[in-house]
Each structure stands twice: as structure tokens, then as C-alpha cells.
Amino acid sequence: MGILSKLCMPNAYVQNIHQINFDELAQSGIRGVITDLDNTLVGWDEADPTPAVIHWFNKLNELNIKVTVVSNNHQKRVASFCTPLNVDYIFEARKPMGKSFKRACEHMDLKPEETVVIGDQMMTDVIGGNRRGMYTIMVVPVKKTDGFITKFNRLIERRLLNRYKRKGYIKWEEN
Numbered sequence: 001m002g003i004l005s006k007l008c009m010p011n012a013y014v015q016n017i018h019q020i021n022f023d024e025l026a027q028s029g030i031r032g033v034i035t036d037l038d039n040t041l042v043g044w045d046e047a048d049p050t051p052a053v054i055h056w057f058n059k060l061n062e063l064n065i066k067v068t069v070v071s072n073n074h075q076k077r078v079a080s081f082c083t084p085l086n087v088d089y090i091f092e093a094r095k096p097m098g099k100s101f102k103r104a105c106e107h108m109d110l111k112p113e114e115t116v117v118i119g120d121q122m123m124t125d126v127i128g129g130n131r132r133g134m135y136t137i138m139v140v141p142v143k144k145t146d147g148f149i150t151k152f153n154r155l156i157e158r159r160l161l162n163r164y165k166r167k168g169y170i171k172w173e174e175n
């Protein structure tokens, strides 16, 4: 597989965050999660965590898995979502570039290989995690509608996914 393909390819692809088996990840040495917000935890236009999302955070807490929300969105959006959950966050992260994932790891006092990245976008979340050597889990976006830049990223994403399928790179179960 080429370098570019490796960079864009998630380690796992699931329907939603609730399908991720954290008991298994914890057993394999994962102690931290870096998660995207918009269209990963809730739809991009939903202001607050749903009861299911609150439950998901509680479960991670029980397993002693630390969490940082890393979002490219602005402070107001990210802070108002994360504060009631009492979870750390980084806003305007400029994924996939920038140092936000490195900062999140340092703040959680974890190594990249102890941390998984969860997100709905290949061009930001998956590339951002892969370039730091983290395990990356891509989820199907919660809402189908997107902003302009995201629409463009989705176009590239679809082409890459189709290419991976043709070449037989995709090992995960398709939903």
C-alpha cells in the first residue's frame, strides 16, 4: 500500500460511537480517547450531548479511559458541549495539521500508542491520528448534511474508500 493510502486509511470503521468495544480496547492497552465532536458524538447542529452520549462518557470513565474532545469548531460550540460533561477539550484544532493531538496526549499523560482517535472524517480525524501513529476509528457521520468544506472532503473520502475497496485494502466489516 502507498504512503498516501496508509495515511488516509482508518484502522476500523463503525456505524457509530456506541459500536466501539472499549472493554476490548482497554484490554489491549488503550487508556485514552481523542474524539471529534461534530457528526461524531452528535449531529453538527445539535448543541448538547444526548442521554446516549452521556452514557458513553460514563462508560469510558468507569473503564478509567481518559477523554479529550478535539474539534476544529470554535470555542463557544465546543465549550458549551463539553462543560456539562466535565470533559477536556481543544477547539480550533486545525486537524489534520497542528499539534492538537500531541497536546491532548501530553495533557492526558499518555503515549500516542495508548490513545485512539475517533472521528467521522478521513481528511481531518483519520489523517490527524495516523500521522501521529495512533489507532484510528472512523464512524459514519451522525447527520448527512455538511458545510461546504466538509462536502469537498467527503468527495475525496468517497473516492478513496472506493479505491480501497477495489484494491481489497478494506478489512473491516461494511455496514
Ligand SMILES: [Mg+2]
Pocket: 036, 037, 038, 039, 040, 119, 120, 121
Ligand atoms: Mg466531524
